[in-house]
Amino acid sequence: NAGVTQTPKFRILKIGQSMTLQCAQDMNHNYMYWYRQDPGMGLKLIYYSVGAGITDKGEVPNGYNVSRSTTEDFPLRLELAAPSQTSVYFCASSSGQAFNYGYTFGSGTRLTVV
Amino acid sequence: GESVGLHLPTLSVQEGDNSIINCAYSNSASDYFIWYKQESGKGPQFIIDIRSNMDKRQGQRVTVLLNKTVKHLSLQIAATQPGDSAVYFCAENRGSNYKLTFGKGTLLTVNP
Numbered sequence: 001n002a003g004v005t006q007t008p009k010f011r012i013l014k015i016g017q018s019m020t021l022q023c024a025q026d027m028n029h030n031y032m033y034w035y036r037q038d039p040g041m042g043l044k045l046i047y048y049s050v051g052a053g054i055t056d057k058g059e060v061p062n063g064y065n066v067s068r069s070t071t072e073d074f075p076l077r078l079e080l081a082a083p084s085q086t087s088v089y090f091c092a093s094s095s096g097q098a099f100n101y102g103y104t105f106g107s108g109t110r111l112t113v114v
Numbered sequence: 115g116e117s118v119g120l121h122l123p124t125l126s127v128q129e130g131d132n133s134i135i136n137c138a139y140s141n142s143a144s145d146y147f148i149w150y151k152q153e154s155g156k157g158p159q160f161i162i163d164i165r166s167n168m169d170k171r172q173g174q175r176v177t178v179l180l181n182k183t184v185k186h187l188s189l190q191i192a193a194t195q196p197g198d199s200a201v202y203f204c205a206e207n208r209g210s211n212y213k214l215t216f217g218k219g220t221l222l223t224v225n226p
Contacts, residue, residue: 004157031212042203042216043158058213090157094212102148102160103214 002026006091006106013081013113021076021109023091031094032074033058033103034066036087043090049074081113126223133191135220137204140185146207148214149178149189153200161189161202191222199224 007022025032030051035043045058049068063085065077074093078085088110092103127133139147145166150158162173164180164187171178177190187204201221205214 033213035216040218042218043205043214044216045213048213096212098146098148098207098212099163099165102150102163103212105150105157105159107157108155 004091004093004104004106006089006109008109009107010110011112013078013111015081015083015113017081018077018079019081019111021078021089021091021111023074023076023106024072025074025091025093025104026072027093027095027104028071029093029095029104030071031096031103032068033092033094034064034074034076035090035092036060037090037108038087046076046089078111083113085111086113087111123218124221124223126225127194129194129196129224129226131194133189133194133198133222133224135189135191135202135204135222137187137189137217138185139187139204139206141206141208142182142185144206144208146212147178147180147187148205148207149176149187150203150205150216151198151200152203152219158203194222194224196224196226198222 004025033048034046037043044060047066049055088108091106094103148163149161152158164171164178175192179188201219203219205216
């Protein structure tokens with residue numbers, strides 16, 4: 001199993017540019033999440049989804065958008081990139097029966113906005 | 115502020131010693147807790163979890179203890195190895211939709 005796959009691994013954006021961070025999982029998980037991790041900090045929830053067609057805001061949603069058209073994919077869209085969005089972005093998924101398994105995380109996308 | 119926090123941001127131990135990483139939480143409604151390990155440049159890796167109706171859970175070389183009275187969670191690593199060097203996060207689930215709230219993390223360094 002590939003688990004959770006994130007692309008790209010690294011990206012440099014100029015202020016005001018837009019991009020989409022891709023996330024795909026092959027475990028048929030209903031729950032998917034986007035987190036950001038700033039240096040020396042824990043992870044903060046940006047958006048999450050409980051199934052195809054259903055998304056909701058997390059703790060820090062401003063400046064981001066998501067969509068969930070299929071169970072497998074959960075892309076994160078950055079519009080008008082700002083330096084404050086420089087961070088490492090992690091996508092995660094869960095079946096909802098997390099006990100003994102936790103959540104499965106991707107390897108992250110390191111984004112720098114200059 | 116953070117509702118899930120850690121008492122020590124860094125912990126340095128000798129190889130073979132036992133390690134204890136602590137975590138405090140403030141929401142008594144949290145019903146599920148997870149410990150993650152994050153190595154440099156990688157995503158968080160699941161270590162062990164525990165439900166709020168449990169006090170203790172053991173895995174391979176790891177034990178998680180939950181004290182609901184003082185809202186405290188700890189991760190014990192037995193016979194710590196150099197490969198255990200990483201940042202360790204605790205996370206709590208406070209309600210529906212399984213949204214996790216993470217603490218800042220503790221950096222564990224294992225000296226040979």
